[in-house]
Amino acid sequence: MRNLKIRFLRFKKNNRRSKKVKKDKKHDTSYLVWSAVFNLILAIAVILGLFIAEPIRQFDFEPGKIAEETITATRDIVDEYTTQILKDEAINSVLDIYAKDNKKTDEIYINVTSGIGHISTVYDSVLEQLDKWKQGKIDSLIHPGTPDPEWAEDSPERIEYDNALKQYENDEKYYSELELNDLLADDNLYDQAFPNSFWNQLISSIEFYYLPEELHLIARTSVTDIGFLENDVASIIFAKVEAGIKQSELNSVVSDIKERISSYGYKSNSNVMRLVDVIVSHVTYNVFLDVEATEAARNLAAESVEPVFYKRGQIIITAGQPITEAQYKLIDQLGLLVSGANDYSGYIAMSIAILLMCGMLFAIFVVYRRSTITNVKFSILITVLCIISMGLYIVFKPLNQYVCTPLIAVMLTAMLINGKTAIMIGIPLSVFSGMYSGGDFSVIFAFLVASILCSCLMSKATASRSMVLVVGLLSSVAQIVAVMSMEYYTTAKLAMLGANAFWILMGGLVSGILAVGLLTLFEVPFNVITPIRLLELSSQSQPLLRRLQLEASGTYHHSIIVGNLAETAATEIGANGLLARVGSYYHDIGKLARPQMFKENQPDGYNPHDSLPPEESAKIIIDHVTNGLKLATEYRVPTKLREFIGEHHGNAIAYYFYVEACNRYGKENVNIDDYRYGGTMPTSKETAIVMxxxxxxAAVRSMKTHSYEDIQQMVDKLVKDKIDAGMLNNCPLTFAEVITIKKSFMMVLSGTYHSRVEYPKLKEAENE
Structure with a gap:
């Protein structure tokens, strides 16, 4: 029966845990949805601010008119009109590229060489036929027929032939030569019909290549001239062909060839020049336009032109100067003309970038800072701080774009939430500020440097509110260095450093002042406690702590020691040591309702509980938690500190009085829940450490001996009991951290309860 009861209780406990896990998951999802909504609200607010920070202005301009005001570029832009003009000039400067056709060149070589060769062949044939014709003439003067070459030198036939030849040469030579020369000089030779004439024999004896009049020219050319044609004329032509001849240059090249040949002393109507005309007719152009190479060269020339680039803020039109066509085209390209369409491309691009940035910020929070983003209060706080910072940047930007108002959000986030969250929001705020400045990267870089340094320094700026101002100034100094480096990188000058440095320092100082001023406004409605506020609450002049000192001094002393233990342990594991210490100061303020009912405030030998039944004593002890929460509400103690009051006992049992009741009434007659604290189990590392x-x-203080080993055993036992009772189930402490906490406790307790040397007593003198 007892086993069944135990199983039922375990089932009931596990069922409650399962329901709690499901409920927590459901709440976690709903919180994420709300956080996503606030993230979207932030993105929309930043986008709307973009239109305020960078409004679209339009002007009524025309080319040639005098500008009434100076116009600057609203964003980085390429002057497409001027750039295209420069590209056109570069393209036009590229000459046509020609390529020599080797196949065509070889063809010209072949034709010219063949032509000259035919002339030589024809000439040789002419000489041969002339010899035959001349021989025929001689033969007709002596006897019909032809002398036999086989005749012997001293034969009668040969002697007769030689005598006849001498007679011809003596008597008829002049006549025959004259007749031959007259015949060759006759321009109409090829028109005469002599059946046995030289011309008909010549035409029938060679391959037909030249016209009859050309053959006539060849026949009247000397051997020297033929050699000139074969050598010098060919060299002149081949030199021109090798150099390349364009179609447009063909006539001039042919004329140049003829002029070169005529310079050798030949008249324009001479036989040689007329034959040159025949040879040159084979010369044609061998260089052609390379369309692809020309197009490639022109494209390369166009690509080599550097675009005409205007940076944001660079002057386009100066007041009092006439507006050029290029300037008019550029302001139209920027969408600044009344007659033109508004240029929303920049707004669209930056709006998309803002949405992406906010989306990435949300994703980073979900993965790395889920506890922050699932806290709707923190989500609202982050959204409000970011909107305020960007709104202030819009206000201060006309003075100087380097006034870093995002520092306000970074400082307040570091104080109200934590430094890691401050770094995470500082990055997108820096990017948003750069967008509000027309995409100026120097603004983004400088603000990133200032924001990250500010986040790191704010973790140390807990001593006073004045330290916040110091952090603002130090962040401004870092920002000045960043701006200086960017300015020198882009311009190699530091012309604007002085003016920028002044406004940067002012921005850091103003950000610090506003952060301090707004701190209280956010602490109260969002129930957030800052390090500065914690230090103020830890002051012994606080009303509750002052009452604790006067009305419950034992509890006050106990709280101070608990604070030392908790702060040391929290610091060791990376938790908030200051919060743990101040929470310890307030965790037992409920004992102020009846301080004499608690052991640490009772004089030796007197205990009111001795005369009370255990159930009443238990109720008095348990009620100090409820009374503490009432006092905290009355004195407006921050919610974060109230958690220490409600969680430092969890739902533990007032074991001393429970045992007394069991002994007095019997265990079966005692309801254990009557002796259970009504608080919740610790939900944070700090409240768990304070528990x-x-x-x-309390346990170590009640020990009779305080040796190191005894304290060690007591600490181990008490911590193990809390773990076994499930008191640490709802807090994020790890076992490794619990071990560190125990070691830290031992270090403090061994120093607090160390053994002391007994002072010796002074012996009285035996004889005065």
Whole structure:
């Protein structure tokens, strides 16, 4: 029966845990949805601010008119009109590229060489036929027939032939030569019909290549001239062909060839020049336009032209100067003309970038800072701080674009939430500021440097509110260095450093002042407690702590020791040590309702509980949690500190009085829930540490001996009991951190309860 009861209780406990896990998951999802909504609100607000920071202005301009005001580029832009003019000039400067056709060149070589060769062949044939014709003439003067070459030198036939030849040469030579020369000089030779004439024999004896009149020219050319044609004329032509001849240059090249040949002393109507005309007719152009190479060269020339680039803020039109066509085209390209369409491309691009940035910020929070983003209060706080910072940047930007108002959000986030979250929002705020400045990268870089440094320094700026101003100034100094480096990188000058430095320092100082001024406004409605506020609450002049000192001094002393234990342990594991210490100061303020009912405030030998039944005593002890929460509400103690009051006992049992009741009434007659604290189990590392420190300090204080080993055993036992009771189930402490906490406790307790040397007593003198 007992086993069944135990199983039922375990089932009931596990069922409650399962329901709690499901409920937590459901709440977690709903919180994420709300956080996404606030993230979207932030993105929309930043986009709307973009239109305010960078409004579209339009002007009524025309080319040639005098500009009434100076116009600057609203964004970085390429002057497409001027750039295209420069590209056209570069293209036109590229000459046509020609390529020599080797195949055509070889063809010209072949034709010219063949032509000259035919002339030589014809000439040789002419000489041969002339010899035959001349021989025929001689033969007709002596006897019919032809002398036999086989005749012997001293034969009668040969002697007769030689005598006849001498007679011809003596008597008829002149006549025959004259007749031959007259015949060759006759321009109409090829028209005469002599059946046995030289011309008909010549035409029939060679391959037909030249016209009859050309053959006539060849026949009247000397051997020297033929050699000139074969050598010098060919060299002149081949030199021109090798150099390349364009179609447009063909006539001039032919004329140049003829002039070169005529310079050798030949008249224009001479036989040689007329034959040159025949040879040159084979010369044609061998160089052609290379369309692809020309197009490639022109494209390369166009690509080599550097675009005409205007940076944001660069002057396009100066007041009092006439507006050029290029300037008019550029302001039209920027969408600044009344007659033109508004240029929303920049707004669209930056709006998309803003949405992406906010989306990435949300994703980073979900993955790395889920506890922050699932806290709707923090989501609203981050959204409001970001909107305020960007709104202030819009206000201050006309003075100087380097006034870093995002520092306000970074400082407040570091104080109200934590430094890691401050870094995470500082990055997108820096990018948004750069967008508000027309995409100026120097603004983004400088703000990133200032924001990150500010986030890191704010973790140390907990001593006073004045430290926030110091952090603002130090962040401004870092920003000045960043701006200086960017300015020198882009212009190699530091012309604007002085003016920028002044406004940067002013921005850091103003950001610090506003952060301090707005801190209280956010602390109260968002129930957030800052390090500065914690230090103020830890002051012994605080009303509750002052009452604790006067009305419950034992509890006050106990709280101080618990604070030392908790702060040391929290610092060791990377938790908020200051929060743990101040929470310890307030965790037992409920004992102010009846301080004499608690052991640490009772004089030796007197305990009111001795005369009370255990159930009443238990109720008095348990009620100090409820009374503490009431006092905290009355004195407006921040919610974060109230958690220490409600969670430092969890739902533990007032074990001393429960055992007394069991012994008095019997265990079966005692309801254990009547002796259970009504608080919740610790939900944070800090409240869990205070629970352990409170238990350990009270137990160790009650020990009769305080040796190191005894304290060690007590600490180990008490911490193990809390773990076994499930008191740490709802907090994010790890076992490794619990071990570190115990070591930290031992370090503090061994120093607090160390053994002391007994002072010796002074012996009285035996004889005065």
């Amino acid at each position: 352990l420190a409170d238990t350990v300090e």
